[in-house]
Amino acid sequence: MSKIVILGAGISGHVAAAHLRRELSKEHEVLVVSPNSNYQWIPSNIWVGIGRMKSKQILFPLAPLYKKKGIGFKQAKAISFHPEGDTIEQKAYVLAEYVVGDNKGQQEKVTYDYLINATGPKLNFEATEGLIPGTNKTYSVCTYTHADHAWEGLKALIQEMKKGKKAKILIGTGHAKSTCQGAAFEYILNVEKELHKHNVRDMAEITWIANEHKLGDFGMDGMLLSYGSMTMKSSEMVEMIFEDRDIKWIIGAGVNKIEDGVAHYENLEGEYKTETYDFAMLIPSFSGHGFKAYDKKANDITDKLFKGFMIVDADYTPKPYEEWSVKDWPETYQNPTYKNIFAPGIAFAPPHAISKPRKSKNGTDISPAPPRTGMPSGITAKLVADNIIDTIKNGKESLHHKGSMGNMGAACIASAGYGMTQGSGVSITTYPIVPDYEKYPKTQGRQLGKTFGEIGLAGHWLKLALHYAFIYKAKMRPFWWLIPE
Amino acid sequence: MTQRISKYQRFKMMNPIIQLFKFIYLSIKIMLVVAGGHGGTRKVN
Numbered sequence: 001m002s003k004i005v006i007l008g009a010g011i012s013g014h015v016a017a018a019h020l021r022r023e024l025s026k027e028h029e030v031l032v033v034s035p036n037s038n039y040q041w042i043p044s045n046i047w048v049g050i051g052r053m054k055s056k057q058i059l060f061p062l063a064p065l066y067k068k069k070g071i072g073f074k075q076a077k078a079i080s081f082h083p084e085g086d087t088i089e090q091k092a093y094v095l096a097e098y099v100v101g102d103n104k105g106q107q108e109k110v111t112y113d114y115l116i117n118a119t120g121p122k123l124n125f126e127a128t129e130g131l132i133p134g135t136n137k138t139y140s141v142c143t144y145t146h147a148d149h150a151w152e153g154l155k156a157l158i159q160e161m162k163k164g165k166k167a168k169i170l171i172g173t174g175h176a177k178s179t180c181q182g183a184a185f186e187y188i189l190n191v192e193k194e195l196h197k198h199n200v201r202d203m204a205e206i207t208w209i210a211n212e213h214k215l216g217d218f219g220m221d222g223m224l225l226s227y228g229s230m231t232m233k234s235s236e237m238v239e240m241i242f243e244d245r246d247i248k249w250i251i252g253a254g255v256n257k258i259e260d261g262v263a264h265y266e267n268l269e270g271e272y273k274t275e276t277y278d279f280a281m282l283i284p285s286f287s288g289h290g291f292k293a294y295d296k297k298a299n300d301i302t303d304k305l306f307k308g309f310m311i312v313d314a315d316y317t318p319k320p321y322e323e324w325s326v327k328d329w330p331e332t333y334q335n336p337t338y339k340n341i342f343a344p345g346i347a348f349a350p351p352h353a354i355s356k357p358r359k360s361k362n363g364t365d366i367s368p369a370p371p372r373t374g375m376p377s378g379i380t381a382k383l384v385a386d387n388i389i390d391t392i393k394n395g396k397e398s399l400h401h402k403g404s405m406g407n408m409g410a411a412c413i414a415s416a417g418y419g420m421t422q423g424s425g426v427s428i429t430t431y432p433i434v435p436d437y438e439k440y441p442k443t444q445g446r447q448l449g450k451t452f453g454e455i456g457l458a459g460h461w462l463k464l465a466l467h468y469a470f471i472y473k474a475k476m477r478p479f480w481w482l483i484p485e
Numbered sequence: 486m487t488q489r490i491s492k493y494q495r496f497k498m499m500n501p502i503i504q505l506f507k508f509i510y511l512s513i514k515i516m517l518v519v520a521g522g523h524g525g526t527r528k529v530n
């Protein structure tokens with residue numbers, strides 16, 4: 001009998017738990033430890049942030065589902081890792097602390113045979129002074145509660161605009177090293193569209209602010225994509241959309257401080273500037289959770305498990321951008337020291353960025369961190385689960401399932417406005433996610449055709465279809481496993 | 486504001502009939518890209 005503990009019930013943790021439970025007989029224990037009582041389909045937070053969806057439409061409680069499916073659940077947060085156990089506990093364990101109920105604050109050693117760390121990112125708002133969702137007129141859409149607040153803030157501003165107020169809206173990244181530009185891109189297009197719906201578009205100046213050196217970089221070093229019969233750069237595509245929608249932009253900007261209605265930033269030229277606003281949605285930087293790890297004798301071994309995020313089978317040798325290779329990226333998400341620990345989704349430490357690192361003239365790093373979107377998070381979680389299942393079934397380590405982001409495609413369906421007949425979406429697929437400049441030297445590391453962009457109403461329908469399909473899948477309804485990650 | 490998307494292009498982008506076909510086409514294409522498999526990069530067969 002094996003016990004598999006999964007930390008986190010986001011996209012990757014939940015996918016791993018669901019597949020493990022489906023494939024393993026009941027003699028094996030599958031246990032999820034996560035502080036949030038709900039599963040949330042994060043991509044639809046964009047629509048919560050414009051008031052087109054209620055947060056209850058994008059979440060559901062985990063405990064009843066897990067009970068029904070025979071998955072254990074502890075509403076607790078992991079605090080420290082003890083992969084060798086300790087002098088009292090022989091087995092490897094994670095120290096977890098309950099976050100609700102009678103045992104709130106109580107700590108427990110959660111032992112495991114296999115551990116999947118799927119804790120995603122820490123939303124590191126503290127890294128930018130004054131960037132606190134709901135204060136200083138800045139908001140976030142990274143969680144459903146943040147998105148609810150964002151809509152309250154935007155709704156209030158729309159009311160003021162209806163009474164004649166001219167407003168400035170600022171959307172983008174809130175730190176020089178933020179990632180997740182795609183989410184901010186979706187939000188700015190949705191906000192722009194909503195202002196039209198409320199007949200106040202003329203009252204607003206909308207500005208994109210980002211740490212990308214070019215529009216459409218998205219932390220993926222930009223893309224060369226097929227667009228209809230043309231081949232277009234993602235920078236050209238985004239520029240076309242922004243100009244068409246009268247959205248201004250500030251790029252190469254590392255936001256470093258927020259005051260009430262004022263964003264301070266440094267740009268790649270080394271200039272220190274400010275931008276005022278009445279409403280801002282700025283994505284914070286993401287970091288690891290600051291977990292500690294200890295060996296049997298309680299010596300600190302954090303550096304064997306973590307490099308900010310969790311260390312996996314990547315090549316972490318520091319090297320210049322010109323020498324980066326797809327081969328640096330992990331394939332099995334297994335920790336090299338403790339081979340029964342895995343980290344899919346955002347929880348693993350990437351070997352380096354994807355976009356070329358850039359510094360301002362003052363030496364400040366201003367460039368996006370590498371994104372890991374929902375699709376690779378789900379795919380990497382499933383392959384980790386499959387390898388654990390094979391290992392348990394075969395009785396010996398099996399790592400046949402591999403999935404490097406350098407040999408994996410992803411789709412990003414960016415909503416560009418909500419509505420069954422008036423909605424729009426920018427559908428972009430990339431293959432591979434991490435550009436392979438050896439294989440595709442003439443097309444910016446990606447395969448044209450498999451890397452394409454489309455704009456239109458169909459994109460909105462697709463995004464909506466994905467919303468329903470993935471919530472159906474997450475609820476583990478009949479034949480859920482037929483829906484791919 | 487600079488009109489970068491022509492009226493004809495916009496018509497095609499927002500016409501529900503054209504977009505229904507696009508929806509089917511995009512769904513298949515995305516499935517092929519995403520569900521088309523993944524693997525390692527270190528050992529090339």
Ligand SMILES: Cc1cc2nc3c(=O)[nH]c(=O)nc-3n(C[C@H](O)[C@H](O)[C@H](O)COP(=O)(O)OP(=O)(O)OC[C@H]3O[C@@H](n4cnc5c(N)ncnc54)[C@H](O)[C@@H]3O)c2cc1C
Nearest residue numbers: 008009010011012042043078119120183345346372373374
């Ligand atoms: C607004 C927004 C829109 C997005 N839109 C898209 C999109 O359209 N398409 C797309 O592909 N991707 C999108 N993404 C990215 C996508 O949401 C992420 O890639 C995905 O959520 C990552 O999954 P994950 O499981 O690794 O992390 P998460 O989903 O963040 O899950 C982490 C889990 O770990 C738990 N946890 C945290 N700390 C602890 C702890 N100490 N102990 C135990 N558990 C812990 C959390 O509660 C959570 O359950 C979007 C992201 C945002 C923010």
